[in-house]
Amino acid sequence: MPKKLTKPRPRARFYPYLIPAFYKISSYLTVLEVIHSEKEPAYVSPRCKKLNLYSEGATTLKKLHSGVTLTLRTRASDGGSSPGLKPARGAVLGGAQRPGMERGMGTFGGCPGLLQRRQDRESVGQRSRARHQMGLQGHPGGVAPPDSIWEQTGGEFECVASLEGHENEVKSVAWNAGGNLLATCSRDKSVWIWEAQPGNEYECVSVLQGHSQDVKMVRWHPTRDLLVSASYDDTIKVWAEDGDEDDWRCVQTLSSAAQGHTSTVWGVAFDSTGDRMVSCSDDLTLKVWDTHTDPTTSMGAGAGAWKHVSTISGYHERTIFSVDWSRMNGLIASASGDDAIRIFADDEEPPSTTGQPTFSQVAKKEKAHSTDVNCVRWHPTDPRLLASASDDMCVKIWELRGRSESFPNGGSANGSKDVHL
Amino acid sequence: MSGSSRDIFDSSLDLEREHLDRGYAEGLRDGQTEGLKEGREVGLKSGFEIGEEVGFYSGCVEIWSKALETDGTLFSARGRKSIHTFSQQLAAFPLKEPQNEQYDSLLKQLRTRWKVLTSLLGVAPLEYPGYPRGEEDPTSF
Numbered sequence: 001m002p003k004k005l006t007k008p009r010p011r012a013r014f015y016p017y018l019i020p021a022f023y024k025i026s027s028y029l030t031v032l033e034v035i036h037s038e039k040e041p042a043y044v045s046p047r048c049k050k051l052n053l054y055s056e057g058a059t060t061l062k063k064l065h066s067g068v069t070l071t072l073r074t075r076a077s078d079g080g081s082s083p084g085l086k087p088a089r090g091a092v093l094g095g096a097q098r099p100g101m102e103r104g105m106g107t108f109g110g111c112p113g114l115l116q117r118r119q120d121r122e123s124v125g126q127r128s129r130a131r132h133q134m135g136l137q138g139h140p141g142g143v144a145p146p147d148s149i150w151e152q153t154g155g156e157f158e159c160v161a162s163l164e165g166h167e168n169e170v171k172s173v174a175w176n177a178g179g180n181l182l183a184t185c186s187r188d189k190s191v192w193i194w195e196a197q198p199g200n201e202y203e204c205v206s207v208l209q210g211h212s213q214d215v216k217m218v219r220w221h222p223t224r225d226l227l228v229s230a231s232y233d234d235t236i237k238v239w240a241e242d243g244d245e246d247d248w249r250c251v252q253t254l255s256s257a258a259q260g261h262t263s264t265v266w267g268v269a270f271d272s273t274g275d276r277m278v279s280c281s282d283d284l285t286l287k288v289w290d291t292h293t294d295p296t297t298s299m300g301a302g303a304g305a306w307k308h309v310s311t312i313s314g315y316h317e318r319t320i321f322s323v324d325w326s327r328m329n330g331l332i333a334s335a336s337g338d339d340a341i342r343i344f345a346d347d348e349e350p351p352s353t354t355g356q357p358t359f360s361q362v363a364k365k366e367k368a369h370s371t372d373v374n375c376v377r378w379h380p381t382d383p384r385l386l387a388s389a390s391d392d393m394c395v396k397i398w399e400l401r402g403r404s405e406s407f408p409n410g411g412s413a414n415g416s417k418d419v420h421l
Numbered sequence: 422m423s424g425s426s427r428d429i430f431d432s433s434l435d436l437e438r439e440h441l442d443r444g445y446a447e448g449l450r451d452g453q454t455e456g457l458k459e460g461r462e463v464g465l466k467s468g469f470e471i472g473e474e475v476g477f478y479s480g481c482v483e484i485w486s487k488a489l490e491t492d493g494t495l496f497s498a499r500g501r502k503s504i505h506t507f508s509q510q511l512a513a514f515p516l517k518e519p520q521n522e523q524y525d526s527l528l529k530q531l532r533t534r535w536k537v538l539t540s541l542l543g544v545a546p547l548e549y550p551g552y553p554r555g556e557e558d559p560t561s562f
Contacts, residue, residue: 197497
């Protein structure tokens with residue numbers, strides 16, 4: 001059956017193809033996700049070849065092997081982004097571990113760059129000397145470039161490893177909770193798992209072929225070594241290691257038959273404990289799943305399998321590109337192709353008919369951006385802050401106002417104020 | 422009217438059936454010869470391709486195994502183990518049994534393991550040149 005075409009709209013995304021002159025940093029990387037840092041990051045905004053860092057201190061990011069310098073400099077106030085930049089498909093809140101730094105957020109937008117922070121296990125607690133490693137995504141286009149791993153030591157980032165293997169665009173990258181495994185997924189329908197070895201060596205542990213179409217996103221469970229992948233083929237697959245022998249296999253598939261999505265699944269997010277997961281899709285719904293059980297005990301169906309709990313529908317008018325579940329306030333934020341950001345909360349009292357939890361919208365920001373919102377991410381420690389990235393080449397930080405920390409009853413006047421970078 | 426059980430016009434009642442049967446038999450015969458011819462061509466082609474691919478893998482693995490024999494410290498531990506398991510899987514592949522139901526899935530598994538292997542040994546991407554590539558859809562993101 002032909003897929004419903006809700007996606008195609010002329011958009012800034014095509015600029016790089018039409019205006020190669022603006023393809024600045026050889027666009028090795030496309031920003032596709034917003035990831036949080038748990039440390040005190042710094043503001044960055046794209047400006048041609050330079051990414052400006054809004055912070056107390058200065059940080060320099062260098063991509064050594066390609067000879068391109070992305071400089072993050074201190075700026076007191078610099079707003080907006082220059083025209084002709086590539087659309088910001090996502091933002092990254094990178095960590096800069098300078099002690100005493102003011103709270104802020106750093107982003108890579110526009111100019112391609114995706115960083116996902118991983119905390120070096122040995123340096124937990126040693127804020128001043130923490131080493132951060134980031135995984136960068138590959139870029140779109142004919143050549144399938146390697147992922148890059150960047151490390152921040154002191155005030156500098158340098159590329160310490162390059163992971164080759166994918167044959168097409170790498171769409172998403174995710175570190176597991178323990179920081180030893182890195183998962184990447186690509187439009188070549190495969191998911192690769194890499195293990196970090198001492199000395200910045202990364203070894204491929206496994207290649208997971210199971211999806212029949214592009215894999216859009218991967219995410220790890222916050223506490224267990226379970227990998228979840230979302231794909232263009234309408235399914236979400238759960239992967240786990242079988243025994244101890246690098247044998248990863250799909251332990252469950254959440255497909256439309258199991259009350260799953262009926263169109264491309266664009267993203268997934270776990271709540272703070274990992275007992276529930278929300279997924280967003282091109283079929284205009286968000287689905288919440290009960291994920292407290294261990295799916296490895298039952299292959300597919302049965303006692304350990306994850307079950308569908310709730311579907312949030314009727315709110316979105318276009319594809320939902322991204323979803324994130326806040327660890328601080330338990331709210332779900334969604335980014336949609338209709339330029340809006342919506343916030344959902346768990347209803348206090350589920351209807352007695354099903355006994356299942358239900359969710360309803362508590363806030364909505366229409367025209368959050370002037371075009372598709374590609375990604376939303378909550379701040380890891382501040383319950384009010386939300387970042388969003390869009391095809392309009394902007395990354396915006398939002399503040400949730402008008403509600404108490406606990407879930408509001410019937411929430412009123414939940415506004416969002418935007419702060420331009 | 423003759424009293425015998427057989428009528429000279431009996432055969433005319435079966436005319437249709439007779440033509441049907443004859444046509445079917447002819448079709449079957451012709452189809453078989455055509456099918457055999459075509460099957461042979463396709464079989465040769467794809468068999469050759471698969472054979473080449475499997476041969477490529479086994480050749481590489483053989484070199485690596487020999488190299489390991491002379492110097493057991495080459496590659497990483499995981500890489501060494503991977504060479505070993507891959508060569509076992511290669512040996513277990515039913516190359517000469519095209520009718521085997523698991524043929525395709527085993528081949529796919531082999532290809533996946535190959536990707537992991539080459540990545541572990543640091544020679545990725547090492548591919549047999551005849552490997553069919555999927556088409557890229559430039560409008561998809």
